[in-house]
Amino acid sequence: VTQTSTEPGQLMAREIAEQPAVFERILSSGLADIRAVAADIAAAHVRFVVLAARGTSDHAALYAKYLVEIVLGLPAGLASPSTMTAYAARPDLRDVLFVGVSQSGGSPDLVESMSTARECGALTLAVTNAPASALATAAQLHIDVLAGPEKAVAATKSYTAELLALYLVVDALRGGDGSRAGVVVDAAASLVADTAPVRAVASRFVDVQRLVVTGRGYAYPTAREAALKLMETSYISAQAFSGADLLHGPMAMLERGSAVIAVAPGGVSGTAIQPVLDRLIELGTNLAVVGPAVPTAGPAGSASASLARLPLPAGLPEELSPLAEIIPLQMLARELAVVRGLDPDAPRGLRKVTETW
Amino acid sequence: VTQTSTEPGQLMAREIAEQPAVFERILSSGLADIRAVAADIAAAHVRFVVLAARGTSDHAALYAKYLVEIVLGLPAGLASPSTMTAYAARPDLRDVLFVGVSQSGGSPDLVESMSTARECGALTLAVTNAPASALATAAQLHIDVLAGPEKAVAATKSYTAELLALYLVVDALRGGDGSRAGVVVDAAASLVADTAPVRAVASRFVDVQRLVVTGRGYAYPTAREAALKLMETSYISAQAFSGADLLHGPMAMLERGSAVIAVAPGGVSGTAIQPVLDRLIELGTNLAVVGPAVPTAGPAGSASASLARLPLPAGLPEELSPLAEIIPLQMLARELAVVRGLDPDAPRGLRKVTETW
Numbered sequence: 001v002t003q004t005s006t007e008p009g010q011l012m013a014r015e016i017a018e019q020p021a022v023f024e025r026i027l028s029s030g031l032a033d034i035r036a037v038a039a040d041i042a043a044a045h046v047r048f049v050v051l052a053a054r055g056t057s058d059h060a061a062l063y064a065k066y067l068v069e070i071v072l073g074l075p076a077g078l079a080s081p082s083t084m085t086a087y088a089a090r091p092d093l094r095d096v097l098f099v100g101v102s103q104s105g106g107s108p109d110l111v112e113s114m115s116t117a118r119e120c121g122a123l124t125l126a127v128t129n130a131p132a133s134a135l136a137t138a139a140q141l142h143i144d145v146l147a148g149p150e151k152a153v154a155a156t157k158s159y160t161a162e163l164l165a166l167y168l169v170v171d172a173l174r175g176g177d178g179s180r181a182g183v184v185v186d187a188a189a190s191l192v193a194d195t196a197p198v199r200a201v202a203s204r205f206v207d208v209q210r211l212v213v214t215g216r217g218y219a220y221p222t223a224r225e226a227a228l229k230l231m232e233t234s235y236i237s238a239q240a241f242s243g244a245d246l247l248h249g250p251m252a253m254l255e256r257g258s259a260v261i262a263v264a265p266g267g268v269s270g271t272a273i274q275p276v277l278d279r280l281i282e283l284g285t286n287l288a289v290v291g292p293a294v295p296t297a298g299p300a301g302s303a304s305a306s307l308a309r310l311p312l313p314a315g316l317p318e319e320l321s322p323l324a325e326i327i328p329l330q331m332l333a334r335e336l337a338v339v340r341g342l343d344p345d346a347p348r349g350l351r352k353v354t355e356t357w
Numbered sequence: 358v359t360q361t362s363t364e365p366g367q368l369m370a371r372e373i374a375e376q377p378a379v380f381e382r383i384l385s386s387g388l389a390d391i392r393a394v395a396a397d398i399a400a401a402h403v404r405f406v407v408l409a410a411r412g413t414s415d416h417a418a419l420y421a422k423y424l425v426e427i428v429l430g431l432p433a434g435l436a437s438p439s440t441m442t443a444y445a446a447r448p449d450l451r452d453v454l455f456v457g458v459s460q461s462g463g464s465p466d467l468v469e470s471m472s473t474a475r476e477c478g479a480l481t482l483a484v485t486n487a488p489a490s491a492l493a494t495a496a497q498l499h500i501d502v503l504a505g506p507e508k509a510v511a512a513t514k515s516y517t518a519e520l521l522a523l524y525l526v527v528d529a530l531r532g533g534d535g536s537r538a539g540v541v542v543d544a545a546a547s548l549v550a551d552t553a554p555v556r557a558v559a560s561r562f563v564d565v566q567r568l569v570v571t572g573r574g575y576a577y578p579t580a581r582e583a584a585l586k587l588m589e590t591s592y593i594s595a596q597a598f599s600g601a602d603l604l605h606g607p608m609a610m611l612e613r614g615s616a617v618i619a620v621a622p623g624g625v626s627g628t629a630i631q632p633v634l635d636r637l638i639e640l641g642t643n644l645a646v647v648g649p650a651v652p653t654a655g656p657a658g659s660a661s662a663s664l665a666r667l668p669l670p671a672g673l674p675e676e677l678s679p680l681a682e683i684i685p686l687q688m689l690a691r692e693l694a695v696v697r698g699l700d701p702d703a704p705r706g707l708r709k710v711t712e713t714w
Contacts, residue, residue: 047449048405050432055605069440073448075407077434082574082601083426086629091430092404109601154606210567210594217439232606237567237594244439244466248412249511249589252704272443283706347609349640 008343012152012233012334019327020189022161025146026168027185031178034165037125037141038172044123046097052079052113053101056155059225060127060162061101063322066218067170071319081109084116093122100126101166103150103158105133114138127165129158143169152345154232156330159225160188163323184323187313191327194311195335198328201288201308202335208259208286211236212250215263216243216272218318222263222290222325229333233344236336243276256284263325265291267318281307290325365700369509369590369691376684377546379518382503383525384542388535391522394482394498395529401480403454409436409470410458413512416582417484417519418458420679423575424527428676438466441473450479457483458523460507460515462490471495484522486515500526509702511589513687516582517545520680541680544670548684551668552692555685558645558665559692565616565643568593569607572620573600573629575675579620579647579682586690590701593693600633613641620682622648624675638664647682 026034049068051061061078068076079098083089098117100110105128115138118124126139129147136142145161168178205211211230215223223240230238241250243262254260260280264273270291280287288308310328312321337344383391406425408418418435425433436455440446455474457467462485472495475481483496486504493499502518525535562568568587572580580597587595598607600619611617617637621630627648637644645665667685669678694701 047452048432048434050434054602058602065434066437066440066444069437069448070444070446073446075405075434075448075450075453077407077422077432080423080426080574080577082599082625082629083423086574086625087423087427089427089430091426091432093432095404096432217437217443220437220439228606231610233609235610235612237596237610239594239596242439245411245415249585249704249707251706252590253588253592253594254706255592268439268443272439347606349608349611350606 009334009338009345011345012154012156015150015152015157016327016330016334017192018148018157019160019192020185022147022157023164023185023188026161026164027178027181030144030146030165031168034143034168035172037143038169040141041097041123041125041169042173044097046123047074047095049074049076049097049099050079050117050122051076051099051101052081052110054107054110056159056225056228057101057103057162059221059228060159060166061099062224063163063218063221064099064166064170066221067167067319071170071174079113081113084113085109090116090120093117093120096122098122098124100135100139101162102135103129103155105130105135111135111138127162129161153347153350154229154333154344160323160326167320167323180317181320183316184320187316187324188327190313191324195331197310198331198335201310201332202339204286204288204308205259205336206339208236211238211259211261212246212254213238213240213261213263214243214246214273214276215269217269218322219263219265219269219273219325222322222329225326226261226263226329226333229330230336232347232350233333233337234340234342243273246276251279254280254283254285258285260285261288261290261329263290265312265318265321265325267321269318290328366691366695366702368702369511369513372507372509372514373684373687373691374549375505375514376517376549377542379504379514380521380542380545380680383518383521384535384538387501387503387522388525391500391525392529394500395526397498398454398480398482398526399530401454403480404431404452406431406433406454406456407436407474407479408433408456408458409438409467411464411467413516413582413585414458414460414519416578416585417516417523418456419581420520420575420578421456421523421527424524424676428527428531436470438470441470442466447473447477450474450477453479455479455481457492457496458519459492460486460512462487462492468492468495484519486518510704510707511586511690511701517680517683524677524680537674538677540673541677544673544681545684547670548681552688554667555688555692558667558689559696561643561645561665562616562693563696565593568595568616568618569603569611570595570597570618570620571600571603571630571633572626574626575679576620576622576626576630576682579679579686582683583618583620583686583690586687587693589704589707590690590694591697591699600630603633608636611637611640611642615642617642618645618647618686620647622669622673622675622678622682624678626675647685
């Protein structure tokens with residue numbers, strides 16, 4: 001079936017809107033397989049987790065790193081795939097769970113990393129949207145994220161599907177039954193329907209050439225992924241920093257009027273980003289905040305004038321908040337591209353499957 | 358002693374120029390201590406390495422991650438410090454070497470991570486420029502990088518001192534005696550003396566507001582650190598991508614005339630970046646290449662017109678190349694700031710020791 005995009009951003013809009021249905025599908029049709037994979041992992045008594053991915057999926061891997069460290073209490077790291085491919089490293093990976101995350105499952109360097117990790121003694125798991133892919137085949141265990149065909153070059157529904165699948169495998173490993181995740185379906189549905197705040201923020205940022213996105217803890221992967229969406233679709237020089245790293249240097253780039261997006265949901269990540277928000281408001285940046293956290297400091301009157309908000313549904317557990325937070329930012333990336341006269345469905349110079357070695 | 362900067366960028370210039378002497382000091386006065394630390398690590402038979410750092414030191418930690426994986430064959434990961442601080446995770450760190458890297462040794466979140474890692478069973482090592490610091494005290498093992506007092510806010514000599522100290526501990530762990538590293542003294546001396554290519558590249562980038570830096574493998578930490586220096590000193594929106602990740606999305610931002618720096622030394626990282634260089638030249642970007650690698654593709658005539666080069670001394674082993682590659686880029690960051698009328702010794706909004714929790 002050849003899919004034709006008749007209107008700029010139509011494919012991306014459709015795939016963004018499918019996210020509640022994808023969440024529902026994973027929770028109904030995918031959960032049993034995910035729990036079986038978790039049982040195999042539990043039986044292996046792994047002690048370390050290494051995650052390998054590129055692009056959008058690397059941000060899903062980063063989310064999983066936080067979950068593994070915080071929820072499972074295991075040290076985790078993101079792989080540098082070139083060490084096993086270009087440099088031919090053969091690390092000792094006994095007691096290691098090696099997880100490859102990829103929408104297409106087709107990136108040659110990830111496939112090679114996965115095969116090498118298996119040869120080096122790791123238990124290998126592929127999380128993909130393509131069960132027949134080379135990455136899925138190379139791994140001992142596979143989770144299908146069930147996002148359905150993704151046509152837009154900028155990944156949206158496959159990202160949140162990867163997040164939910166990774167959450168569910170970690171939840172199963174701690175003895176959960178996945179039922180806490182049910183709230184994401186309604187949260188996503190309310191977010192995809194709420195276009196007014198997104199359009200308001202897009203109109204603030206319509207002429208922006210550079211932008212900083214920040215978040216801490218579980219919200220940091222969201223910041224990274226939002227920056228990538230803005231780069232891919234609107235060609236904005238969007239940079240993501242953890243709130244802590246932003247204060248270690250890059251803050252010097254920012255001045256009155258600089259465009260900034262802060263991901264500030266409830267919970268620890270909302271509390272931890274507060275000092276950064278205070279600095280951004282004090283500086284008079286052109287700030288959009290994702291979430292309910294209310295900034296406190298800054299000269300009287302300056303905050304309300306320079307602050308826009310992308311609201312989040314209340315009551316989401318912090319661990320699950322990344323599955324919702326990114327949705328208004330995906331919508332923003334699409335909207336900004338369209339109002340800038342670009343087609344976010346087909347960014348210049350990109351292909352859906354990137355072949356890197 | 359109060360140090361006063363009489364001329365913009367004078368402190369940073371002095372500290373850049375000290376790097377050959379710092380390398381010499383580490384190799385003569387520091388090596389014995391480093392080898393003793395390596396012996397303690399070897400005796401512990403660690404199986405996994407976690408590195409924790411912020412800002413510039415995080416790029417030294419990333420360099421060490423490549424060394425640990427490639428040279429020692431151990432899986433390694435960069436810590437997300439907030440998991441143990443903000444989220445109070447208590448991971449099982451038995452058989453883990455936990456390495457904290459920090460110029461000042463004073464960042465409270467790193468100190469807390471170090472203490473927690475020790476409580477959780479890790480063997481702990483602090484690599485700092487401050488042997489009496491809280492981070493050094495919190496760890497079981499300490500390496501002093503002997504860079505001497507660093508006054509400029511933008512770290513330069515402490516970065517390369519961290520790289521050399523980390524190289525030497527890894528080299529000792531594989532049974533080396535550190536003698537291969539002797540070449541970096543002369544390499545650094547020739548680079549700090551070679552200002553003409555730096556001035557030529559600075560004049561190309563004098564009005565640039567956004568810039569991409571790319572590298573692969575061992576050269577990727579250099580790309581990250583160069584981007585941070587440009588952000589800190591010239592307030593340029595500088596973004597670093599591994600060559601592979603650049604092709605997964607951010608390439609869409611680039612067009613004819615876009616400012617790009619590619620770190621392309623010899624060895625595997627030079628070979629691996631070649632397809633990226635070809636794309637950048639074909640696109641007609643305003644490209645500066647650090648290193649000897651000669652780009653091949655692109656329409657006839659377009660390459661030479663759009664390409665500048667920051668040469669590197671020949672004959673550096675690839676593992677040691679990052680100690681040299683960053684030097685012309687530190688010089689470029691300083692030079693660009695000065696020609697833009699800024700003072701790189703005192704970037705707006707930054708302090709030398711950043712306190713983050």
